[in-house]
Amino acid sequence: MIAAESLLADQREAMVAELKSFIEIPSVSTDPAHAGDVQRAAEFVAKQLVRAGLSDVRIHPTEGHPIVTASWRHRSDRPTILIYGHFDVQPPDPLAAWQSPPFVPVIRNNRLYGRGASDDKGPLLIPIKVVAALLAAEAELPVNVVFLLEGEEEIGSAHLGAFIEKHRALLSADFVLSADGAQWRPNFPSVITGSRGLCALEVSVESARKDLHSGRHGGAVANPIQKLVDLLASLHRGDGAIAVTGFYDRVIEPSIEERQRVAAIAFDEAEYLASIGAEASVGEVGYSLIERNWLRPTLEFNGIYGGYTGPGKKTVIPSWAGAKITCRLVPDQNPVEIAECIVRHLRQGIGPDARLSIHVEPSGAWPYTIRDDHRGLILAKEILAQVTGQTPVLVRMGATIPIGGLFKQLLGIDTIFFSFATADEDYHAPNEFFRLSSLGTGLKAWTQYLHALGRQSCGPS
Amino acid sequence: MIAAESLLADQREAMVAELKSFIEIPSVSTDPAHAGDVQRAAEFVAKQLVRAGLSDVRIHPTEGHPIVTASWRHRSDRPTILIYGHFDVQPPDPLAAWQSPPFVPVIRNNRLYGRGASDDKGPLLIPIKVVAALLAAEAELPVNVVFLLEGEEEIGSAHLGAFIEKHRALLSADFVLSADGAQWRPNFPSVITGSRGLCALEVSVESARKDLHSGRHGGAVANPIQKLVDLLASLHRGDGAIAVTGFYDRVIEPSIEERQRVAAIAFDEAEYLASIGAEASVGEVGYSLIERNWLRPTLEFNGIYGGYTGPGKKTVIPSWAGAKITCRLVPDQNPVEIAECIVRHLRQGIGPDARLSIHVEPSGAWPYTIRDDHRGLILAKEILAQVTGQTPVLVRMGATIPIGGLFKQLLGIDTIFFSFATADEDYHAPNEFFRLSSLGTGLKAWTQYLHALGRQSCGPS
Secondary structure, three states, X not given: OOHHHHHHHHOHHHHHHHHHHHHOOOOEOOOHHHHHHHHHHHHHHHHHHHHHXXXXXXXXXXXXXXXXXXXXXXXXXXXXXXEEEEOOEOOOOOHHHOOOOOOOOEEEOOEEEOOOHHHHHHHHHHHHHHHHHHHHHHOOOOOEEEEEEEOOHHXXXXXXXXXXXXXXXXXXXXXXXXXXXXXXXXXXXXXXXXXXXXXXXXXXXXXXXXXXXXXHHEOOEXXXXXXXXXXXXXXXXXXXXXXXXXXXXXXXXXXXXXXXXXHHOOOOHHHHHHHHOOOOEOOOOOOXXXXXXXXXXXXXXXXXXXXXXXXXXXXXXXXXXXEEEEEEEOOOOOHHHHHHHHHHHHHHHOOOOOEEEEEEOOOXXXXXXXXXXXXXXXXXXXXXXXXXOXXXXXXXXXXXXXXXXHHHHHHOOOEEEOOOOEOOOOOOOOOOEEEHHHHHHHHHHHHHHHHHHHHHOOOOO | OOHHHHHHHHOHHHXXXXXXXXXXXXXXXXXXXXXXXXXXXXXXXXXXXXXXXXXXXXXXXXXXXXXXXXXXXXXXXXXXXXXXXEOXXXXXXXXXXXXXXXXXXXXXXXXXXXXXXXXXXXXXXXXXXXXXXXXXXXXXXXXXXXXXXXXXXXXXXXXXXXXXXXXXXXXXXXXXXXXXXXXXXXXXXXXXXXXXXXXXXXXXXXXXXXXXXXXXXXXXXXXXXXXXXXXXXXXXXXXXXXXXXXXXXXXXXXXHHXXXXXHHOOOOHHHHHHHHOOOOEOOOOOOOHHHXXXXXXXXXXXXXXXXXXXXXXXXXXXXXXXEEEEEEEOOOOOHHHHHHHHHHHHHHHOOOOOEEEEEEOOOOEOOEEOOOOXXXXXXXXXXXXXXXXXXXXXEEOOOOOOHHHHHHHHHOOOEEXXXXXXXXXXXXXXXXXXXXXXXXXXXXXXXXXXXXXHHHOOOOO
16 A cells, blocks of 8 residues: 555545535635635635645636646656646525535535535545645655646636646646546446537527517517527427537547447446436437437527516516527537537527527537547556456546647647546536545545556656 | 596695505515515505595405405495406516616606506506595585405406405496506507406426436436427417417407408507517517407417526526416407416427426406497597597407406406506506506596496486
């Protein structure tokens, strides 16, 4: 056992207490009211990095939320890894659905419940604690590291690109090891070989300048909710495919090998549907459930609103109605291009009787894939097998981690996702939790990964 | 000039102050939180009736909001009219759209702004003040009157039917003169010959038992907003007609005479559209704007909701989404039957991948029409012509006044709508107002109507 591992085992209780304090900070990046909390979360991780023994810890302000960096580069003969994670969280609503308040972390059944516990505060604390323990036990690290921790992951890493471009030297590394990402299923170690991209739009339809009495005006003018539902309904075809011209133009069809690999994965669809309380699996005809989630793009409605939504009825034709849309993209879809296709489709469909306004979120993300034979990826598979005693599955993610594409584009390096969150931990939903058992597994895996990577560069031992 | 008229002219300022106090009571009947305010509004009108000189003023509790009655029956040789009005109001939201707070009445440009000013507090105060002035000036009324004022008009008069059935003797009258209703356009006197009926539903679609991350689950399961918009979009055809089987089965096509009468009305469509800030008039193909609003049924979406609606984006597949629907009905559509047709349509459309729940509001209303040669209607036309100097137009209302059908069914009597609200006064919308000039016209018209009706029964003079 590596000396740092026993150190970490001793610190477990204190570490959970620290993680709780971290979760108590409601660092909701999407809500301007929580900007101060995102700053506090940045200060929290900065303090952790200082205490770990890193000397050049910095909180960089951006036009949005801050970015925290720290590095340890004292072994020019060893490779450098860039450790990525984020300290912002998703909004907690619907609040009423939480069993305990989102920002009051509580342990139930060896799971730590709270917004951000799994995405990404728990997993992010792991490499910080591992680096701290290695420095404490060995006075040096087996490889060089640079931490890059951001506060805008949940809103599309809007200012990360510009930051990376400005700090290429600070961030130079052989590859990225990301504390964000997720194990695909509990007790089912996995290595991510790709993630979907994202683009987001908000659309609003206005038919009159004011709310109208549905008796006095009903039948005379357009109902904006009717216009909106007609428009939104036109975005999908009856067979579940997306009806937007140009949407599939750049989509790379999954290879036969990839489809065979997916088909070989043990996956109980009935159990999955029961776990989320869904009646049936639906989507694009001609693809399996996992294929649709990993290898095919989607267009989802995330929110819809308009008119009277209080108790009882109100006989109103509202002035306007709106909806939030996001798409998950696969190689080689371009988020900007896809948003443009959707805007064109909506503008063509609106007709002369209503006004359409569309806001395209600037924070699109490219889809990402990595070669199966990348040395960092192979090592991740080996360490996971060693730590869990199981052979990891290669998975493509249905979710988006914008940094995969970003690091590739801006620094030319690949990203290995080495997160110990698990995909069923209800992040982005009420009752998010982090398995405390994953904390132990993660601490062990990161310690061994850094050691093994260090050993690799010394040649065969 | 009738003596009561000059009395009323002297009281104008005090009357506006009283109307302001009335509007200050936020008697929103649809919101249980305002039940106490609806009660206060009942007490306000009861006090007004007592001060008018009526001796048997009563506030009757119901299972919902109270009903207020009062009567004066001292001339058995004269006809009896039942005076109807309501003291509840629509909810004020969206609050942000009000130029001044909804329950802080303010006069701007000789208009009194505030929720309920036009619907129905201003118009309701008129007959009370007229009766008070007639009793003060003449110590008796030209006809017998019974007031029936309710607190549930805005929620479909849910308990009025049962109340009428229990109090037939108290309410016996020759016909109803209603302070609710509206003049069709400013400076364009009109008499209502019919109103549309109403049925209301709330529909909700659930696809999973919890909110899901759109990356982890997108493509695998149904999006309830997508299911909802597909369902809602299926309720109308491309030509604007309603696509629900059975919906038009009992609809009486407007007669050639009726269509000619409508076509003869001076109506500037461009001006109308400009007044509400709409680009174009749309609806069922084959009917004019006024025909669609008066003579044809509609199916309107009044509200839609689901998923994340806060600032920014949230990559969630919500657990559920819902919408509020109301239909305006024309003779001889049955509100219960129409709701059943819609429920059937929705149930057939939902598919096996989501759960549908539908709540049909119990407070449906029948459409209503009155014969053109009803003596109360003819008198209304004469008095309006006399007071305004213009020939009134016969209009069918696009709106619903459930009491038309209710009084016809339960008491066998017709209803003359004699309201001095005007249809453009933004009731059911932000910035509702009542023209103070209408107060003067209304007071004059009601005084003269009661006098003329009394004279009629004495035979030719």
